[in-house]
Every structure is written in structure tokens, then in C-alpha cells.
Amino acid sequence: MSEFFYRPDNAWVGDVIPYYEDGEFKLFYLHGWRGNYREGFVNGWYLLGTNDFCDYKEYGPCKIEGGTGHILKVDGLYHMFYCIFPKGKQLVSHATSHDLIHWKKDPDATFAADDNIYELSDWRDPFVFWNEDEQQYWMVLTARVKGATERKGCTGLLTSNDLKSWEYQEPLYAPNIHVGAHECPDLFQMGEWWYLIYSAYTDRFGTFYRMSKSPNGPWITPKEDTFDGRAFYAAKSVSDGEKRYLFGWNPTKNEDIFGWNSIKHLGKDYHTWDWGGNLIVHEILQRADGTLAVKVPDTVDQAFAIEKKLNFASVLGEWDIKNSERIYCESPYSFSSVLSNEDLPKQCKISMELSFTEETQGIGLLLRAQSSLVNTYIIRLEPKRNRITFRSDIMQSEEGGKTFPYEVELERPIDLIPTQPYEVKVFIDDTMCEIYVDQTIAMSVRMYDINEGKFGLFVSQGTALIKNTKIHTIDG
Structure with a gap:
């Protein structure tokens, strides 16, 4: 590739x-x-x-x-x-x-x-x-x-x-x-x-x-x-x-x-x-x-024009899944997540429209996720702080918590309004990842230590509505 x-x-x-x-x-x-x-x-x-x-x-x-x-x-x-x-x-x-x-x-x-x-x-x-x-x-x-x-x-x-x-x-x-x-x-x-x-x-x-x-x-x-x-x-x-x-x-x-x-x-x-x-x-x-x-x-x-089959199954919490067209979850007191049945391609585009309720603490994407939900890359929208963040698996581990002198790895400010839909596009190219939200902001990242895994969605202490979730590749 x-x-x-x-x-x-x-x-x-x-x-x-x-x-x-x-x-x-x-x-x-x-x-x-x-x-x-x-x-x-x-x-x-x-x-x-x-x-x-x-x-x-x-x-x-x-x-x-x-x-x-x-x-x-x-x-x-x-x-x-x-x-x-x-x-x-x-x-x-x-x-x-x-x-x-x-x-x-x-x-x-x-x-x-x-x-x-x-x-x-x-x-x-x-x-x-x-x-x-x-x-x-x-x-x-x-x-x-x-x-x-x-x-x-x-x-x-x-x-x-x-x-x-x-x-x-x-x-x-x-x-x-x-x-x-x-x-x-x-x-x-x-x-x-x-x-x-x-x-x-x-x-x-x-x-x-x-x-x-x-x-x-x-x-x-x-x-x-x-x-x-x-x-x-x-x-x-x-x-x-x-x-x-x-x-x-x-x-x-x-x-x-x-x-x-x-x-x-x-x-x-x-x-x-x-x-x-x-x-x-x-x-x-x-x-x-x-x-x-x-x-x-x-x-x-x-350029990413070939749509890939995408199916989800609940890992944590109760989710209402209607294929990838509509995914809904109410999780006001805990973290809930779904994972795809298929591995995430190493070169692809992910797109979706997501919205959340006022009490929501976090909502976003899991990249190259394992079933433990620890070894994963996380793109997280945080409405209470009006920011989008990127965390690697080291931020989820005890070792990362002991050694990292700051709270997140990468972040970008963005006004996040309850019930308003946000268009998210993520482009992955091996170690590279380019994130765009609502034709407003971009965030470039790198992903080195996890090479494969599932694609997932999550909501933390709130309600998520995610529509038209798709994965496209360049080649079939």
C-alpha cells in the first residue's frame, strides 16, 4: 500500500x-x-x-x-x-x-x-x-x-x-x-x-x-x-x-x-x-x-470513493442500532461503546454526523480498538470544555498516567452545542490521521503503536445520536 x-x-x-x-x-x-x-x-x-x-x-x-x-x-x-x-x-x-x-x-x-x-x-x-x-x-x-x-x-x-x-x-x-x-x-x-x-x-x-x-x-x-x-x-x-x-x-x-x-x-x-x-x-x-x-x-x-461494509455490535451499554444509518444510545451515568465487526482499513475515510444532549461529557470515535477498549486511539468531542481531543492508548493505561505530564496529547477548540449535528471526517493513511469537523477545524495526528483493530463509537455520561456512519477506501 x-x-x-x-x-x-x-x-x-x-x-x-x-x-x-x-x-x-x-x-x-x-x-x-x-x-x-x-x-x-x-x-x-x-x-x-x-x-x-x-x-x-x-x-x-x-x-x-x-x-x-x-x-x-x-x-x-x-x-x-x-x-x-x-x-x-x-x-x-x-x-x-x-x-x-x-x-x-x-x-x-x-x-x-x-x-x-x-x-x-x-x-x-x-x-x-x-x-x-x-x-x-x-x-x-x-x-x-x-x-x-x-x-x-x-x-x-x-x-x-x-x-x-x-x-x-x-x-x-x-x-x-x-x-x-x-x-x-x-x-x-x-x-x-x-x-x-x-x-x-x-x-x-x-x-x-x-x-x-x-x-x-x-x-x-x-x-x-x-x-x-x-x-x-x-x-x-x-x-x-x-x-x-x-x-x-x-x-x-x-x-x-x-x-x-x-x-x-x-x-x-x-x-x-x-x-x-x-x-x-x-x-x-x-x-x-x-x-x-x-x-x-x-x-x-x-478520492476515497469505495464504500466498505460496516456492521456494529454493542460492547458496553444498550444501543439502538439500525445498520450504520442511525445509531443511538442513552448512557447518562456511564461510558458506552459499540465496535465494528470488521477491522478498520489502514487507508480509509470515516464519515458521520453526530449530535448529543446537554449533559453529555464525551462522544466520539475509537480507532484500531481492541475489545478491552484500552488499546485504542480515541477522538473525543468534549461539549463541557468546547474542544476535540486525541488520545492514544498510553493515556488509558496506568503507565501513561504515571509518566505523561499533561492531560491530553492533542486538542483543538470548537464550540459544541447540544442537539446540533456535527459532520466529522477522518482520513487514515497508515500512521497518519487527519481529522476535520464541520468545515471548521482540522487536527493532524500520528498513530504508531497500534497497527490494527476495530472501529468504534462511544458516548460518556450522556446521549448520542450518530447518523450515516460510513467507511470509504481508495481501492476495493
Whole structure:
């Protein structure tokens, strides 16, 4: 079985630099061999092409050794802005191309941060666009502003009239929140709103966004300011003229490249996250109030088209089961569950519509479940806390309870209203799992230590109504 969510042979996808032209998404990305600690930078930029996020054409290496950046086209010539790291320094570089494959570097265009405004230690990930209002090019980039404390993470700003000479400006966004720099910035307009996207790994870990009526700010932080959870990072976006998509990576737990894993091996689900993984694409939606949401791209959703037979039997509690079209349970004082008769395919899509009553403490899905209901992965909606969580089997065991210093493994905030139906879609691809709820939020996870088991549903201290539960695969 080949992986559905793309990664190159014997390597991994790092930061993605998306560009769209002539019906094809041109996805430049940092190709992570993991042969050393340099996180793929030594091997530099590779290029993919796709028009559906399901099938990819590999164009191969671009012979650019460096970190994240941006592509734009001006007067028939492609410009690549990227970062390099000579002898520990961080510099912005420039190259040009006529075909997006062969690039000519401009050694005279390399420059560092301005020591009067910015720290020299962080200066990377340039994003360049033509600002129509200002009638000049803007470059926003990963930086740290000079300051009295270490909370210096910011989005730097430079301006130019010709893409060659750049003037240093005060930061576009410097909220004094993150110690680390704001990585992989992205700036775009949808309707009357401007959006600034960046990723950060201090204070919180994720890809964030801010919104403003002007590219000059002020930048508003929405109630929910991330697109996904901990297992989705360095995301940048591009539009095809109609829809806008967000490209990030779901990290692995294979290498321990940061040296955080415990000496006592308790399974990969205990391990820390690596740099790089598999390519993940979310479609960005704009709500009426200007805030953003994400959903699975239609082409990815439709790729899982073959419905599998699905039958359930009660394990705990009394359930009213009418095939998979309607499953109902009243369990006001306890945990109740059903399990499928068939094992869950290693590559599949699960979909359903679920609702719950006001007193309900938890409702959700069991993945690769065993009859003990302990060795299982759990996707749990918690109405009392307005969140969705993911737990592996270690959180159900005594060993996990003794060793984990926090309550859950992954979680995402979501408003959960009693009796309102919620559409849940879960995409499983071997160790990967992508969860979407109601075209509102996404949560990326990994599942390593349990390789097979049943599919289940549960309700904890409440009432559940689950409709149209289906499993689809790509192949028969």
C-alpha cells in the first residue's frame, strides 16, 4: 500500500513554498533526507506538481541549497527569494529562472538583517509581493526585533521598487508574544480583509494567523487563531484564483532529531515530533465575519470513493442500532461503546454526523480498538470544555498516567452545542490521521503503536445520536 499523503521516496517533506500557474500547483519544498541535523537545508529545494492533491509529478531538485522562501513572476521572469546559512549566519538570497526548474543565483543580492532594528541571529523565510496600495514590493520575513526582553519574535518588513535594492522598515508585526522568530510568513488579501500567517514554536506551537483591514495593521487576533494543532507546521498558502489552500506538513516521530525521547522505550506514540513529514493540504474558508476556517479539499475527499461494509455490535451499554444509518444510545451515568465487526482499513475515510444532549461529557470515535477498549486511539468531542481531543492508548493505561505530564496529547477548540449535528471526517493513511469537523477545524495526528483493530463509537455520561456512519477506501 503506497502512502496517500505525499512524501518522497526515502525522504520527507519539509517547508512547502506553493506557487500556482496554468492549472497546476507548483509545490517547491525542502527535501528532508535526515542524513544529518540540518533539517533538509543541505539538500535544498525540490519541485512537485499537482492539480488535485492526490497525484503528484516529481520535477526533482532545483539545485538551490537553502531554506524557505517565496516565488513570484515579474515581466515573464520568475524570482526566487530564499535563505542561506553560511557559517551560522542567516541571509536572504535571490535567484531567477525562465522555467521554474533551472535557476541562476545572484550572489550580489544576498543580505543580512539590519543591526539597528533586528537581531542578526534570525533572518530567513522571505515572502515577497507587489503592494498595490503602496506601489512598491514588500518583503516580510522571519525575524527578531531588538528589545529589552527575549520576547522578540516578529515579522520583519523591507520595501523595494525593483526587487534588487531593499530598505529596512520597522517590523510589520511585533507583539512581544514569542521568544522564537515568526517562521514562514505569508500575507494575502481576501475580500476586505488582509491575513498574516506565520508559524511559531515558543509560547505555543503551530501555524497562526492574524487579520486586518490594512496590510499595515493593526493585526487582530481572532478567537481561534490557528488552523490545526501541534502536528501541522510551517504552512503557507496559495490561491488558484477561486479557492485558497494551505500547505503544511504532518511531522513524524521516527528520528528523535532534537534528542528529547526517553531512554526507556515505551513506543513511538510517546516520542517527540521530528522536523518534516508528509504533505498536508487544507482548503481555507472565509466566514462572514472575516475569520478563517479549514476543510478537506474536495478532490481529497472524493478520492476515497469505495464504500466498505460496516456492521456494529454493542460492547458496553444498550444501543439502538439500525445498520450504520442511525445509531443511538442513552448512557447518562456511564461510558458506552459499540465496535465494528470488521477491522478498520489502514487507508480509509470515516464519515458521520453526530449530535448529543446537554449533559453529555464525551462522544466520539475509537480507532484500531481492541475489545478491552484500552488499546485504542480515541477522538473525543468534549461539549463541557468546547474542544476535540486525541488520545492514544498510553493515556488509558496506568503507565501513561504515571509518566505523561499533561492531560491530553492533542486538542483543538470548537464550540459544541447540544442537539446540533456535527459532520466529522477522518482520513487514515497508515500512521497518519487527519481529522476535520464541520468545515471548521482540522487536527493532524500520528498513530504508531497500534497497527490494527476495530472501529468504534462511544458516548460518556450522556446521549448520542450518530447518523450515516460510513467507511470509504481508495481501492476495493
